[in-house]
Amino acid sequence: xxxxxxxxxxxxxxxxxxxxxxxxxxxxxxxxxxxxxxxxxxxxxxxxxxxxxxxxxxxxxxxxxxxxxxxxxxxxxxxxxxxxxxxxxxxxxxxxxxxxxxxxxxxxxxxxxxxxxxxxxxxxxxxxxxxxxxxxxxxxxxxxxxxxxxxxxxxxxxxxxxxxxxxxxxxxxxxxxxxxxxxxxxxxxxxxxxxxxxxxxxxxxxxxxxxxxxxxxxxxxxxxxxxxxxxxxxxxxxxxxxxxxxxxxxxxxxxxxxxxxxxxxxxxxxxxxxxxxxxxxxxxxxxxxxxxxxxxxxxxxxxxxxxxxxxx
Amino acid sequence: xxxxxxxxxxxxxxxxxxxxxxxxxxxxxxxxxxxxxxxxxxxxxxxxxxxxxxxxxxxxxxxxxxxxxxxxxxxxxxxxxxxxxxxxxxxxxxxxxxxxxxxxxxxxxxxxxxxxxxxxxxxxxxxxxxxxxxxxxxxxxxxxxxxxxxxxxxxxxxxxxxxxxxxxxxxxxxxxxxxxxxxxxxxxxxxxxxxxxxxxxxxxxxxxxxxxxxxxxxxxxxxxxxxxxxxxxxxxxxxxxxxxxxxxxxxxxxxxxxxxxxxxxxxxxxxxxxxxxxxxxxxxxxxxxxxxxxxxxxxxxxxxxxxxxxxx
DNA sequence: CTGTTTCTATAAATTTTATTGATAGTTTTT
DNA sequence: AAAAACTATCAATAAAATTTATAGAAACAG
Numbered sequence: 121x122x123x124x125x126x127x128x129x130x131x132x133x134x135x136x137x138x139x140x141x142x143x144x145x146x147x148x149x150x151x152x153x154x155x156x157x158x159x160x161x162x163x164x165x166x167x168x169x170x171x172x173x174x175x176x177x178x179x180x181x182x183x184x185x186x187x188x189x190x191x192x193x194x195x196x197x198x199x200x201x202x203x204x205x206x207x208x209x210x211x212x213x214x215x216x217x218x219x220x221x222x223x224x225x226x227x228x229x230x231x232x233x234x235x236x237x238x239x240x241x242x243x244x245x246x247x248x249x250x251x252x253x254x255x256x257x258x259x260x261x262x263x264x265x266x267x268x269x270x271x272x273x274x275x276x277x278x279x280x281x282x283x284x285x286x287x288x289x290x291x292x293x294x295x296x297x298x299x300x301x302x303x304x305x306x307x308x309x310x311x312x313x314x315x316x317x318x319x320x321x322x323x324x325x326x327x328x329x330x331x332x333x334x335x336x337x338x339x340x341x342x343x344x345x346x347x348x349x350x351x352x353x354x355x356x357x358x359x360x361x362x363x364x365x366x367x368x369x370x371x372x373x374x375x376x377x378x379x380x381x382x383x384x385x386x387x388x389x390x391x392x393x394x395x396x397x398x399x400x401x402x403x404x405x406x407x408x409x410x411x412x413x414x415x416x417x418x419x420x421x422x423x424x425x426x427x428x429x430x431x432x
Numbered sequence: 433x434x435x436x437x438x439x440x441x442x443x444x445x446x447x448x449x450x451x452x453x454x455x456x457x458x459x460x461x462x463x464x465x466x467x468x469x470x471x472x473x474x475x476x477x478x479x480x481x482x483x484x485x486x487x488x489x490x491x492x493x494x495x496x497x498x499x500x501x502x503x504x505x506x507x508x509x510x511x512x513x514x515x516x517x518x519x520x521x522x523x524x525x526x527x528x529x530x531x532x533x534x535x536x537x538x539x540x541x542x543x544x545x546x547x548x549x550x551x552x553x554x555x556x557x558x559x560x561x562x563x564x565x566x567x568x569x570x571x572x573x574x575x576x577x578x579x580x581x582x583x584x585x586x587x588x589x590x591x592x593x594x595x596x597x598x599x600x601x602x603x604x605x606x607x608x609x610x611x612x613x614x615x616x617x618x619x620x621x622x623x624x625x626x627x628x629x630x631x632x633x634x635x636x637x638x639x640x641x642x643x644x645x646x647x648x649x650x651x652x653x654x655x656x657x658x659x660x661x662x663x664x665x666x667x668x669x670x671x672x673x674x675x676x677x678x679x680x681x682x683x684x685x686x687x688x689x690x691x692x693x694x695x696x697x698x699x700x701x702x703x704x705x706x707x708x709x710x711x712x713x714x715x716x717x718x719x720x721x722x723x724x725x726x727x728x729x730x731x732x733x734x735x736x737x738x739x740x741x742x743x744x
Numbered sequence: 745c746t747g748t749t750t751c752t753a754t755a756a757a758t759t760t761t762a763t764t765g766a767t768a769g770t771t772t773t774t
Numbered sequence: 775a776a777a778a779a780c781t782a783t784c785a786a787t788a789a790a791a792t793t794t795a796t797a798g799a800a801a802c803a804g
Contacts, residue, residue, distance in 0.1 A: 205492040
């Protein structure tokens, strides 16, 4: 049994297809067929049920795949130990970012980071919180930036910053003339929200519920991006809430529609999160340092109240 | 990086010697030299400090060895999954047994076990509790039989039986004419004990302390085996305590010196213990079944009070 | 139902890797 | 100072992984 064989098994299990798996492994398909057969012969058991199309794992196969994933991941940590010893910060690093953080945060730290750590090959992907959790667990991404706390058993969190919510209230809205907004003013029924799956949406719903004890009624309108949200709001379809960093780059006319909250300002907690195994921890800490550095100048709220991103 | 290379690293780390390690791995010494060099080259770091004699691990080397042990052990679990699936009970199994259990328990279950599970190659070793804990942790033995509870973080326990203590009181002893002995009668100063390191000794000390609150004074005499203990006691050097199973095969004349305790009878808990990773669990359960079976007929005490084997 | 596509297994050739036996060079021991 | 113990190195060999080519089976499209 070799680590390579286990890796091949994982690839086939994931792709449910020898040919595709072979491509991902950068070998030819017969290599996979033969190596996996060899492993199956040695163990004297079938890992894959090849009668099913697409190919399926047998019952033992499933258990073997879980253990194989373990072993392969643990084998990566050997290189990790060496990197850590050398203080080496480099190599490929896959980072997931939730959509409502991506467009504002990424431009703020990316240049800084690649200048400071040129050996790191950052691969950034926009992902929902749900996708992030799953991909951290199976090792498809090394870390992610998301709204926290998530209370996931196998995932650790390090807070990067607290980002206040700011109300965006168009001219014709009942609250437009309020100078400062109070949380108790919010009414989920005239609030524009992002579509389902956005944790930001869940955060806002929690925020409203916290003060109104409202049930899950239907909402007026749902959108996929905060950009759209602002435009819909301008059309008079309701007010909305924006994460603070988004308010920095809207145009002057629209800035007039921004209303800050009374203290304690509702805010979301944004963290870098990663698997508890702490693989590539040096890079995670490097990211944390750079991001905390750039944020320190950008957000200066004192008295905030954290809104959970978890749907309750 | 291969599992074999990691295995070689473990062997050299353990033996502090390439030549001996090579023998244990059933390969020649150049194989180890070359494979370990290759791994060191790939990682671009030295695992062993070859200037020291005998050879030593570097700082990174120590971390790598720990991780390598992880990986190698986890790789064994693949075969384990298959065995478990097949209900296969066989292969090599290393069992440690503490000295005060070995001579009485082993003859009771060994024949039964090898008859019932002929495919298991049992390798039994007499070990102190301390050695057992260390060898379970580093995987040198698969399980052990010891007095419990041990409260070891990485070790699980399954109770096999409770074995009462019986007083052995020679003719000239002050307690000889007592029909039944009470725990409060015990005096650690005229009690013969096994030498340091025997958990049975610690159990007895705990037993005395429990009722007399005595400090760690020096003891009259110390012996390495229960056999010797009885003989020394016959010579008038004091009374002693025997685990119940030992009292079954002493001669008739000596049997007259046995005095049972008043209830609740003090007893030790004897368990099969194993690493929390539960490797080879089928065999452990098979052992548990067989031993529980043979003991059921041999020990029939009802009201017992468990004495901890841990030195307090 | 038939030709086409998709996919896996197999075989032989080739490349790569692991292992060995012989030996040289060190260090340690006597 | 000689012997013993130990590791590294080298060339030869054995073992293995991988590839190219291809056969055969199943799924698919018309």
